Amino acid sequence: MAWHRWVAWEGARVWTSVRRAVTEAGPERDLAVQSLKAAGAAVLAWALVGWWWKAPMALMAPWTAVVLVQSTVYRSLRAGTQQLALIGIGTLLAAGAASLTENSMAAMALALPPAVLLGNYSRFGDQGLYAPTTAIFVLAYSSFSTTAIAHRLFEALVGALIGIGVNALVLPPVHLRDVRENLDRLGRDSAQLMRTVADDVESGYDRTSAGQWHEGAQRLCGAVEGLDRARGWTRESYRFNPGHRLRRHEPPPPDDWDAYWSGIVDRLASLTGTLVDTAGEWRRLAAPPDTVLGLLTELLRAAADACDMDRAALASPPAGETRGEAMKRAWEAHGRLKGCVPDHDHETATAVGALAAQTQQLLYTLDARPGRDGPG
Structure with a gap:
């Protein structure tokens, strides 16, 4: 059947990419290294914040760390700064809307339009998604007390530091x-x-x-x-x-x-x-x-x-x-x-x-x- 040939063809392509990543210096190896670093940064962030500290918002640390292992250290720093700012803004928008409306549905209707508009601002690029998604998480889990906000921001900061640190210190990418x-x-x-x-x-x-x-x-x-x-x-x-x-x-x-x-x-x-x-x-x-x-x-x-x-x-x-x-x-x-x-x-x-x-x-x-x- 045709799908058998398609599976065989895709499998051959995947195997070729894996072989090149292991045996040859090239884009495949660079991508493999960065992927493993991102996974390692997320595991490290979860081990520190979720397993050791048992923080209430532990998800924020690996969620932040995994995406900050960027293609360059400069991009990691820039993305980390943008991400923390957007997480903070999304959290504050959700908390403010919840305190005004005292209703999750009404708070979402109030907080999401400005959060999405801010997230679509071109200067934030791919990081813009963090403003509306953070607001959704805050309202969905009703975690908008002062303590919850502090935990969320602190754990996002820890994840950002781990992601940037791993990218800068573990085989830092230099594109020549x-x-x-x-x-x-x-x-x-x-x-x-x-x-x-x-x-x-x-x-x-x-x-x-x-x-x-x-x-x-x-x-x-x-x-x-x-x-x-x-x-x-x-x-x-x-x-x-x-x-x-x-x-x-x-x-x-x-x-x-x-x-x-x-x-x-x-x-x-x-x-x-x-x-x-x-x-x-x-x-x-x-x-x-x-x-x-x-x-x-x-x-x-x-x-x-x-x-x-x-x-x-x-x-x-x-x-x-x-x-x-x-x-x-x-x-x-x-x-x-x-x-x-x-x-x-x-x-x-x-x-x-x-x-x-x-x-x-x-x-x-x-x-x-x-x-x-x-x-x-």
Whole structure:
């Protein structure tokens, strides 16, 4: 039956994730560690407040602790502050409504609208839910005496301290891998796009294939945005985090690489856009002659080789001489391509000149690789 295949497929996916979490460093392992820390924080909070102290509102401690093992220590601190404030406000709203109405149903009708409205305030994010849920718990269990309010807030505070402490002191999360993965992806995909364009141009391209190149370049622009987010994630993971001092790890590549790959992606988007305009029945630019397309193919393949070497340089010392040879081939092909401009009529020369200008900008960007003094 179909559901048997679905269960087998889901089981295989789960097993793969578990295996990766155990054997490989990656997102699955990070998620597993954070999940175990959250569970451990909740158990510790319950053991302290519920089992040892036998507090009347012991549920508040593990309930608070489990959600404060966030992806960064900074987020744990921020979420903890927001959560305690919202729990306090929800408790006070419920207690105030109960004292005014002396009826649980009427108190809920009075307290929940402002609590839900406050919880939906965008600055509180996911923590906003704590205002209305706390008010519901207070009214449902009629625990709105001064002593009950004090217990509730104190036990929430204990749970918050345990959750934040566990996250900060037990394998504190430091996010460095995302930056490297995004940089590697940009280098790999940029080189692959250049080779795809070169292969298609060599075999003859149309507007459909040119449009696919341009879409690929636009997707690379999305990867640049992902790199920006990863940088922000890394910077945030250092805030209030002893992990970068307690745990040894190699720092991410410098920010110069972000600007470098972003520049290459921008140049590829412009170049593929120009090629779109030279293809199809309703093209805006004249179709380049075969000689020019051959030189463009040679240039792009050499530039792709340079991109691959730059990508490898992030993990090991760069092979400068080999890269220099690739760039030399690219510049030589560009020089011959630019020399073709005067050999054609005005319309064709305009198209060839546009390609020459776009590829020249691409090569200058490649020459501006971080750690290089200049072209070559």
